[in-house]
Amino acid sequence: MTDARSRLIVALDHPDRASALRTVHRLSGRVGYFKLGLEIFVREGPRLVEEIRDTGERIFLDLKLHDIPNTVAGAVRSACKLGVKMLTVHAAGGRHMLEAARAAAEGSPEPPLLLAVTALTSLSAEDISSLGVNGSPAEWVAVLAGIANQAGLRGLVASPLEILRLRAAFGTEMRLVIPGIRPGGAATQDQSRTAEPRAAILAGADFLVIGRPILQAADPAQAADKIVAEIEDALRERSRIQEPSASG
Ligand code: C5P
Numbered sequence: 001m002t003d004a005r006s007r008l009i010v011a012l013d014h015p016d017r018a019s020a021l022r023t024v025h026r027l028s029g030r031v032g033y034f035k036l037g038l039e040i041f042v043r044e045g046p047r048l049v050e051e052i053r054d055t056g057e058r059i060f061l062d063l064k065l066h067d068i069p070n071t072v073a074g075a076v077r078s079a080c081k082l083g084v085k086m087l088t089v090h091a092a093g094g095r096h097m098l099e100a101a102r103a104a105a106e107g108s109p110e111p112p113l114l115l116a117v118t119a120l121t122s123l124s125a126e127d128i129s130s131l132g133v134n135g136s137p138a139e140w141v142a143v144l145a146g147i148a149n150q151a152g153l154r155g156l157v158a159s160p161l162e163i164l165r166l167r168a169a170f171g172t173e174m175r176l177v178i179p180g181i182r183p184g185g186a187a188t189q190d191q192s193r194t195a196e197p198r199a200a201i202l203a204g205a206d207f208l209v210i211g212r213p214i215l216q217a218a219d220p221a222q223a224a225d226k227i228v229a230e231i232e233d234a235l236r237e238r239s240r241i242q243e244p245s246a247s248g
Contacts, residue, residue: 005030084112160203
């Protein structure tokens with residue numbers, strides 16, 4: 001699988017097993033990971049995770065865990081037994097919860113990349129301020145990301161608008177997984193803090209999470225291929241920018 005393909009995560013936001021499996025079959029080999037979130041997990045449970053995993057696909061289990069440390073640690077242990085490669089917890093659960101989650105993941109034979117969700121990409125500046133948070137979304141994301149970093153997590157979920165700041169704060173060791181991606185002209189739907197794939201990669205995203213722009217396309221495989229081509233171009237451009245020029 002090419003580097004560009006492995007960076008595309010498709011959100012299997014489907015109501016049932018049959019439609020999720022249809023997407024997996026259509027996109028198999030074209031994308032890096034399939035993300036199973038609350039909608040499908042609540043309906044189909046761990047058996048579907050195992051079924052997709054057993055076809056050789058890499059799974060990102062997006063349960064956005066947020067509870068007391070002991071409960072979250074137990075849920076992380078259970079998720080690790082499913083052989084998932086990425087797993088989300090909410091940074092807002094606080095440092096102790098995140099540390100418990102990390103310890104639980106590290107206790108598994110093949111720890112997944114544990115990702116801290118900062119502020120949901122659907123939250124606007126007004127939404128965040130109505131939660132009683134002072135400061136901009138970017139400042140709130142930076143606070144939550146700092147807590148996750150202190151707890152030893154090595155991955156963050158944030159919007160495209162926060163990538164530059166997070167990269168500058170945490171360097172290249174921190175994996176940045178970015179939803180809220182809208183290819184040229186696509187409707188933003190319920191997302192607020194969005195960008196196109198190219199812009200997110202140029203800013204320093206490691207992985208892009210994309211759902212509806214692929215799932216609702218007339219031809220999902222073609223839509224995925226088009227996004228992969230855009231990622232590939234942007235990666236090339238990014239490495240050109242990062243390389244010191246010969247002329248100094
Ligand atoms: O359809 P769309 O491309 O908006 O899907 C984005 C996916 O990313 C959804 O599955 C959503 O749950 C997930 N996500 C997000 N914002 C976060 C974390 C995850 O949109 N902060």
